[in-house]
Amino acid sequence: MTFKTPVTLCTLASSLLGFCSTGFAYQLESVATGLSVPWSIEFVNNHTALVSQRNGAIVELDVHSGKFTPLFKPTDVYAKGQGGLLDLAFHPQNKSRLFITYSQRSHLGATTTLAKATYTQGKISNFSPLFTSSSYxxxxxxxxxxxxxxxxxxxxxxxxxxxIRDNGQDLSTHAGSILRINIDGSTPTDNPFIKNNNALAEIWSYGHRNPQGLTFDHHSQQLWAIEHGPRGGDEINLIVKGHNYGWAETSHGKEYWGPIKVGDSEYKKGVTAPQLVYTPSIAPSSLILYRGNRYPALNGKLLAGALKLTHINVVGFNNGQLVEEQRLFEDLNERIRDIQISPDDYLYITTDSGKVMRLLP
Structure with a gap:
């Protein structure tokens, strides 16, 4: 099954194919269905991927047949609200080393934990927490x-x-931050707050509300994040060592209960301003910077999944500034949870309704 996205300013012949952009048309092909909020998809090779489900289970997916096989389910996952089994990532040079983030329950409440595991021959073993944050x-x-x-x-x-809004400006908690650690769970000696007795050494940047998208561009050596604002004010930020991104002292959003702005102002001295702001919110869920050959019109662009406004958000660079260029598949009516690139340069998405789909050029 394929799904088409609406077009504007295209010829009739082009619009019959789907999205029209500089001569390229895109469609979505169904790969798998029946998953439970597939939060992350991570590729083993061209035909096999691991998928985390927010309910706490990891499955192995054959992207050619659509068959998925249960692999592993940790026992201490807090799978409530926005919590659950979250992101998956392989070590860049070793596909047997798997890293997993999840919300962990404890007597102190729930917190975000990074775990490590071994993946070999279709099995996950040696699962253990590597770093437990103080964000209880x-x-x-x-x-x-x-x-x-x-x-x-x-x-x-x-x-x-x-x-908890005050956490964004509180360096004594990991909440509201992007952390940087070594792959053995230790703290790098060049982290910005390593010598600050009033701050946690793992913090790389702070003043974040809820960054659910993170991507490192190996071409430019830049780290990018996308985060949820309140009612309006979703942000794409260029993440710089030690910088404060303002939440909740600065915000472009409003209170949920009325037309009152959150924070003291939209901008403030000492706060790094967002590179792009979405008002109204799109509810961003993921972020990648695509560099490949299969989709030439998307090369070098940021792609973000949108939950509330159900589309793929395409952001380009114009003289060093971010510019929202297109919204793909707005008629799909699916909350897009993750976007990932396979080793053979296909773009895949997952949706909250339990689907995995492949983007066809």
């Missing part, structure tokens, strides 16, 4: 949490403010 809360909101690696194999992962 009795709320079921704003866990983050995406994983990326830079060229030095440093691991970054994001944590939301856990529904």
């Amino acid at each position: 809360s009795d709320t079921s909101r704003h866990f983050g949490s995406r994983i990326v690696f830079d060229d030095n194999n440093m691991l970054y992962f994001s944590i939301g403010d856990r529904g």
Whole structure:
């Protein structure tokens, strides 16, 4: 089955194919159905992927047949609200080393935890927490949490403010931050707050509300994040070592209960401004920077999944500034949870309704 996306300013012949952009048309092909909020898809090779389901289970998916096989389910996953089994990421040079973020339950409440595991021959073993954050809360909101690696194999992962606004400016908690650690769980000696006794050493940047998209561009050596604002004010941020991104002192959004802006202002001295703001919100869920040959019109662009407005958001660069260019598959009516690139350069998406789909050029 294929799904078409609406077009504007295209010829009739082009619009029959789907989305029209500089001569290219795209369709979505169904790969698998029946999953339970597939939060992350991570590829083993061209035909096999691992998928995390928010209910706490990891499955292995054959992307050619659509068959998925249950592999593993941790026993301490807090699968409530926005919590559950979250992101998956393989070590960049070793597909047997798997990293997993999830909301972990404990007597202190729930927190975002990074775990490690071994994946070999269709089995997951040696699962154990590698780093447990201090973002404990009795709320079921704003866990983050995406994983990326830079060229030095440093691991970054994001944590939301856990529904407590003051956490964004509090360096004594991991909540509301993007963390940077070594792959053995230790803290890099060049982290920005390593010598600050009033801050947690793992924090790389802070002042975040709920960054659910994170991508490292190996071409430009830049780290990008996309995060949920309140009512309006979703942000794409260029993440820089030690910078404060403002939440909740600055925001472009409004209170849920009325037409009153959140925070003191939209901009403030000492706060790094977002590169792009979405008002109204699109409810971003994931972020990648696509660099490949299969979709030439998307090469070098940021792609974000949208939950509330159910589309793929395409963002380009114009003289160093981010510009929203297109919204793909708005008629799909699916909350897009993750976007990932396979080893053979296909774009895949997952949806909250339990689907995995492949983008056809």
